Amino acid sequence: MVDEAPGSAPERPVVVIGNFDGVHRGHVELLRTAREAEPGAPLVVVTFWPHPMSVVRPDQTPLLLAPLERRVELLREHGAADVVVVDFTPEVAGWSPERFVDEVVRPLNPRRVVVGENFHFGFRAAGNLATLTALGRRDAADGSGPGFAVTGVPLLTDGTQPSSSTLIRQAVAEGDLGRVRELSDHGFRFSGVVVKGDQRGREMGFPTANVSVPPGLAVPADGVYAGWVTRLDVPDAERWPAAISVGTNPTFDGLERRVESYVLDRDDLELYGVPIAVDFYARLRGQVKYAGMEALVVQMHADVEHARQLLHTT
Structure with a gap:
């Protein structure tokens, strides 16, 4: 006060x-x-x-x-x-x-x-x-x-529709992060505590910080995105560029929906049990079930480069 x-x-x-x-x-x-x-x-x-x-x-x-x-x-x-x-x-x-x-x-x-x-x-x-x-x-x-x-x-409109949480939820559900920013003046953030996953990402050279999707909270449509990861337990923490996967990991017949973030060019982060924020910037592609790990690794390299370009990271 x-x-x-x-x-x-x-x-x-x-x-x-x-x-x-x-x-x-x-x-x-x-x-x-x-x-x-x-x-x-x-x-x-x-x-x-x-x-x-x-x-x-x-x-x-x-x-x-x-x-x-x-x-x-x-x-x-x-x-x-x-x-x-x-x-x-x-x-x-x-x-x-x-x-x-x-x-x-x-x-x-x-x-x-x-x-x-x-x-x-x-x-x-x-x-x-x-x-x-x-x-x-x-x-x-x-x-x-x-x-x-x-x-x-009076309700604020974008010229056609009133700005509303309902419209933003729809944009999030469609993975339309540009529309989210238009309606809200800020991007979509998903936060949670990093949990231990299957560790396949580390095996493939892309260690990820995994956050489970709890019931009741919105999350972007299944797919791969560019964005940023920030520790929430450290004041003024650095914001790391990341490639982010949302979904159940269909290549390996996963069942649990998670947000998995690979911080670009970092394999030294120990984030288990750490609260993080995942700020989504742009959708790269939809979720695909690949024939195996080798095909997935090739695609992940392409996703990382795409994310790097969108986030203007060298």
């Missing part, structure tokens, strides 16, 4: 509410609008975990673009002084709009709340922008509190 002078009253923040999966351009526009509406006020972001659909309609829960830690990191990068995470439970899903404001919004004592113009909240999404505006005015009207202003922000 923002430091306060001794004895001073806390400055009332501007509060932005949303799910913020992937923190795309539309989300960034919400934060920018909030800062401009209340210059100098602390910016507090309210988000939800797990995804509300996992509670309300579990069969329609989308694959998430990022774990909660990455979401918070991106929100802070875009100016959030604090991020409040609401534990979205069946009880919370059953709150009326009035109770949602009483439990989540009023304790933050906002001077202004900023949401997307299509924002809905409360049981069965009964509350909308007009509801929130009325509730913000109620305290000031009855003298029970200062109340808060409400700003609704």
Whole structure:
């Protein structure tokens, strides 16, 4: 939170509410609008975990673009002084709009709340922008509190469609990393802890850092990509160029879906048990089942050179 002078009253923040999966351009526009509406006020972001659909309609829960830690990191990068995470439970899903404001919004004592113009909240999404505006005015009207202003922000579009987490998920699922960057202003990152694999990559001269794909998280379509690998346990760690494979390793009839990253020209890295980030840049090709290891090695040499050219690595 923002430091306060001794004895001073806390400055009332501007509060932005949303799910913020992937923190795309539309989300960034919400934060920018909030800062401009209340210059100098602390910016507090309210988000939800797990995804509300996992509670309300579990069969329609989308694959998430990022774990909660990455979401918070991106929100802070875009100016959030604090991020409040609401534990979205069946009880919370059953709150009326009035109770949602009483439990989540009023304790933050906002001077202004900023949401997307299509924002809905409360049981069965009964509350909308007009509801929130009325509730913000109620305290000031009855003298029970200062109340808060409400700003609704129009959806940001690319000229044809609103920027949305749904569109980004589709682009990720298709391996269209250029489209992901257009919609989000940053690339797609997948992170996890390096696990011990089959060690065939080392045998073939391409040792890989392997991360399992957990259920519930989005990952690019099976195939081979160019990108970067970064250790997350070392501050300001170097970003290494890499050739990245996503899939089950069909040449060897694998079953587990993994993200396997070969850091270009490095066979000295010991990363087992280390948390890493894999930043995808471009898709090189689809996943193919080769006749054997020899044919795969030939293709891997070609993939590495292709990745080197795309990443401008010498």
